[in-house]
Amino acid sequence: MPASIEDVAKLANVSISTVSRVINRRSLVNEETCKRVEAAIRQLSYRPNAFARGLMLRKSGIVGLVLPDLHGEFYSEIIRGANIQARETGHNLLISSAMPGDDAKSWLSTIGQHALVDGLALMVSDTMVAGVGPTLAELNVPIVVLDDEIEGVDHDAVIIDQQQGALAMMDHLLNTRGAQRIYFVGGVETNIDTQARYKAYREALQQAGVKSHKDDVYHLDYTYDSAYQLALKKARAWAGPKHFVFAANDEMAAGIIAGAAAQGVSVPQELGVVGFDDTRLAQMIKPPLTTVRVPMSKMGATAIELLCQRLADPERPPTKVSLPAELVIRESCGNGAKNP
Amino acid sequence: MPASIEDVAKLANVSISTVSRVINRRSLVNEETCKRVEAAIRQLSYRPNAFARGLMLRKSGIVGLVLPDLHGEFYSEIIRGANIQARETGHNLLISSAMPGDDAKSWLSTIGQHALVDGLALMVSDTMVAGVGPTLAELNVPIVVLDDEIEGVDHDAVIIDQQQGALAMMDHLLNTRGAQRIYFVGGVETNIDTQARYKAYREALQQAGVKSHKDDVYHLDYTYDSAYQLALKKARAWAGPKHFVFAANDEMAAGIIAGAAAQGVSVPQELGVVGFDDTRLAQMIKPPLTTVRVPMSKMGATAIELLCQRLADPERPPTKVSLPAELVIRESCGNGAKNP
């Protein structure tokens, strides 16, 4: 049974109102009294009860970050950025991720039931984006959506301009490296990121007047291993002068490079390989990966920033922030080496 | 202004107690009335106010996970495991990490002030372990410590038996691979993990009667790059038949392999390299890394499990769970290839 504000008041010989003022607006209270109260607070190691406080203030100082998954550096970096920004504004960060088998409702119910969060930043998986609208609206808290948009709910959003990043990559491949043929290895077709990256791939190819073969496009599941297996089968066929593979994330790019090597196809000499995301991995493999830097931690931080801004000013019109993705040229595309 | 329990009561033509019962102990209430109340709840999309509820129940359903850092797969996996376990028991997970420049007090104050968490699982950095005791005690909530112990506070703990894992690794190197010389590359000397791994290194060497040179031991900072730089300088000197490098984590092992390669020293032919942790990276580099699997997500899950158990039974004596670390043999130690 921790000390209550009343205990402090008694010990300091003042009323609870005064104690409350010392805590929240110490300016309005006599210097002398202030000291006395503070002494009492220390002596009882009093800390305001967060529940009672929340009951009055109608806020907890907790913001939620809800992700579709927690696997991998991508999400880990979002969390890291979010945590930094949350602390910046004195908020705490509640994390939750969908579990296998969750539907939109059960997914959000865990957080929804507790209803302690002042607002929610969330990233929805492509398989779930359809159903979340209504459930989200019921939650009745400010929402920031990461890298997507949701129908039927007012929300701020922070998106990454992948289109532009992917186009920059294609431009580099086609115009600087003189690509003759580019294979595309994406995640599942319904994935929003894969879609954006694929779209850029198509458009750039068309615009450059390079013929695009229907079966130059593959859809895997974003994992190293799936890409490794694919490369084992295809690397020899893919290899060729000015031939490239554009993988939709770094992990698959790494898998492709390893798979190609296992088939005796060396990167970038016989085949260029580029990735997407610029995770730590990109610098740890050989050859270092040419890729597109996606500002993941910045995205997390911006999401929380938007959320806190809305908390401070609920009337503000919905805001959408777009973060640029930046081309990072290393060696896997043949830069600084013999052209593929 | 969301609906309150009173609104529901009115709409259903019952008293608030009945509504409360329907929510918490529906068994005590008439089938008929129950239906009516539930209808009203749905109609108003009523959700109990978590603050008022917490005020009575003295708990939030939120458990905190406090980490020294959020960088890298290690922490990300802990979070993932913790999240799974938290949801298992209907809890929510609050995450916080120390920021550069935090001292023990300011570090915990963010969470402490809000005081909404029912309990705390925390991992302290070696630079901070000294001062946390008192601060932690003031928080006055159940504590579970990850991979360490803290003086002056009652707490449960989950630790990883690194000693045993490191010994298994040394045994493999010395007895199966016939190592003649083993270099040790650790993190900073004050790091508890590095200490445990180093201790095993020393003991195994001694026991095997292999002479250990004083300057076979290096202390870096756990990063790929620092290890890469070191290998650039040392690889040629390290290389030799039955020579090995035992790195204290996978990332440094990867750096060493890359640095060695850059110096024309091939792994494992001329030098064996092994790591620790078994992060995803271990399977993504060439050659695949022999390492010790540290059950990170399991550690996170176990921490939350212990926490929830204590929440359920506060009187239970302090519990310490030890998780085994398992040797994973791949190719970087020369397995399935020419001996180094």
Place this chain on the structure above:
DNA sequence: TTGTACGCGTTATCAG
């Protein structure tokens, strides 16, 4: 089986 009334610890309002 249901309703009444009180208390949980704060903050905010308003009167001194």
Place this chain on the structure above:
DNA sequence: CTGATAACGCGTACAA
């Protein structure tokens, strides 16, 4: 500058 008091929304003895 300070104190009394009314909310805040809910759980739960206790009474009916």
